[in-house]
Amino acid sequence: MSPRRSYDQFCSAARALDAVGDRWTLLIVRELLAGPRRYTDLHADLPGVSTDMLASRLKDMERDGLATRRRLPPPGAAHVYELTYRGRELLPVLRALGEWGQAELGERRPTDALRAHWFALPLLRALEEAGIGAGVVEVRLEEGDFHVHVGAADGPLYGYGPAPGEPDARLALDSATCTAVSRGELGLADAVRGGRVEVSGDGAVAKALREAEALRWAGA
Template sequence: MPPRRSYDQYCSAARALDVVGDRWTLLIVRELLAGPRRYTDLHADLPGVSTDVLASRLRDMERDGLATRRRLPPPGAAYVYELTGRGRELLPVLQALGEWGQGELGERRPTDAVRAHWFALPLLRGLEGVGEGLVEVRLEEGRFHLHAGAEEGPVYGDGPAPREPDALLVLDTATCTALSRGELSLTRAVRAGRVEVTGEGPLAKTLRET
């Protein structure tokens, strides 16, 4: 592989940007926080990226120890990409970047793509300090689930929760957008009746009581 481009600056921020500063890299990390993903799935959920650029970024991420590629056993027999421990350490970086960028969202433009699971990280921020557990989220765009407080494994995933969730959140796009923009906290949205919370787990009870 060609050598990695570098700012050639003895600064930890510059060194970090040497690794993750290229266009698309952090968004690939966002997708891989959902767990192992096939190349075709990554390409489908990163509208606008070319196949050449995606393949190049994944190679760079393998080289830099952020992601690995492995072959699933039969009958799957497909290759998947997944984050290493080093790659997963970028979660708080993405969370901080997302919080910083709340004011940049504005109104959704006609050209803006959207996926339901892109709201996962803002909702995880909203759950910080509230509790831990498996949360299923139902939006107009679709369903996804969160692993609030998880230290290992996927942070979120597409579709319904793989087991009975500790809490089920039902909300509309306007409420989720307000949460993503930082205009509304999750607990305030629950109190205002904009988020319906069901479930008998401690997390659901805490949300209903806050």
């Protein structure tokens, strides 16, 4: 492993940046908030990172107690990386960075990569702020599907693809609407009332979201 680089400052912010201030580290944390992931999957969902850089960052995160590496039992028999409790504590940091970065997002550039699940954390925040209760919500975008765990105290916060089993609600929307909700420009309830989010499912979460849709028609 490469020697740890440090700002050599007796300051908590400097110490934090010693651990997570290097390029790619926090984006790896973003990916691992979905639960254990293989190296190849991480590399596929972090376009632009070299294999050497990703391997180096993962080793640094293991050394610093942010992530661990383990082997799945057969028939998987693959190595996966996952966050430690200390690594998971970076969720508020990522959320704060995401909120701060909303003003920097602007229009999508031709060179910008996009994965559907990159909307998971801001949309999860919007669902929690809407007060619709705990449950699994499946989200369908033209770029792909993902699901989020609203109100999860531990475990993965989101996952890739459709939800395993029957979700508590399904949301269908376009990326423009998801971007507006993520930026805080459009409230989730307003998006439902405005017909920009289609809600389906029989769970309590779906029913709570459909109440907003019912208000839309009542006010029409």
